[in-house]
Amino acid sequence: EDQVTQSPEALRLQEGESSSLNCSYTVSGLRGLFWYRQDPGKGPEFLFTLYSAGEEKEKERLKATLTKKESFLHITAPKPEDSATYLCARGIREKLTFGTGTRLTIIP
Amino acid sequence: DGGITQSPKYLFRKEGQNVTLSCEQNLNHDAMYWYRQDPGQGLRLIYYSQIVNDFQKGDIAEGYSVSREKKESFPLTVTSAQKNPTAFYLCASSRTGAYEKLFFGSGTQLSVL
Numbered sequence: 549e550d551q552v553t554q555s556p557e558a559l560r561l562q563e564g565e566s567s568s569l570n571c572s573y574t575v576s577g578l579r580g581l582f583w584y585r586q587d588p589g590k591g592p593e594f595l596f597t598l599y600s601a602g603e604e605k606e607k608e609r610l611k612a613t614l615t616k617k618e619s620f621l622h623i624t625a626p627k628p629e630d631s632a633t634y635l636c637a638r639g640i641r642e643k644l645t646f647g648t649g650t651r652l653t654i655i656p
Numbered sequence: 657d658g659g660i661t662q663s664p665k666y667l668f669r670k671e672g673q674n675v676t677l678s679c680e681q682n683l684n685h686d687a688m689y690w691y692r693q694d695p696g697q698g699l700r701l702i703y704y705s706q707i708v709n710d711f712q713k714g715d716i717a718e719g720y721s722v723s724r725e726k727k728e729s730f731p732l733t734v735t736s737a738q739k740n741p742t743a744f745y746l747c748a749s750s751r752t753g754a755y756e757k758l759f760f761g762s763g764t765q766l767s768v769l
Contacts, residue, residue, distance in 0.1 A: 593760070644758065648698045
């Protein structure tokens with residue numbers, strides 16, 4: 549069964565305190581690893597796509613990396629506006645399978 | 657501005673009633689999707705369509721139906737056969753298929769009266 553597991557479920561950081569979110573997956577044949585940001589009561593917003601091990605992408609305070617079995621979303625010196633739920637998803641068999649997300653709270 | 661419009665934002669269903677959620681896109685995307693999101697769970701795929709007049713069941717299609725008569729529109733009907741319909745429903749689209757980034761609508765919260 550295709551599975552995508554995200555950890556931790558929730559993370560509280562002080563403003564400026566850097567950390568990483570993890571996304572691990574089973575089954576081979578990765579067809580893209582996707583990161584989205586979701587604010588409460590809204591639809592997810594696309595952040596990154598990674599396709600091969602070793603690939604990295606950056607956007608402002610966020611950097612996504614990919615290995616053969618997991619991806620990390622690194623957040624550097626976060627601000628309160630980075631508070632959101634971060635979802636990862638992997639592409640396989642013509643669909644995306646999503647993890648349950650990490651709820652990130654940045655405390656001023 | 658191009659995007660995906662879902663309506664209504666909130667919807668209430670009575671026992672035995674069918675309700676339809678609207679999803680319209682003006683991005684000229686071929687593929688459209690319906691996901692269901694429950695608290696503490698990931699997004700689960702209900703139905704998807706990669707071309708007009710064709711659609712496929714996702715992981716949790718029972719109790720739902722869709723149509724794709726126009727490229728821009730992909731309405732979802734929650735039938736009375738869906739015994740636990742309370743959830744946040746998200747519509748999404750992509751240019752050609754699932755291995756590209758999805759653009760999501762703002763969602764519809766469906767509750768049972």
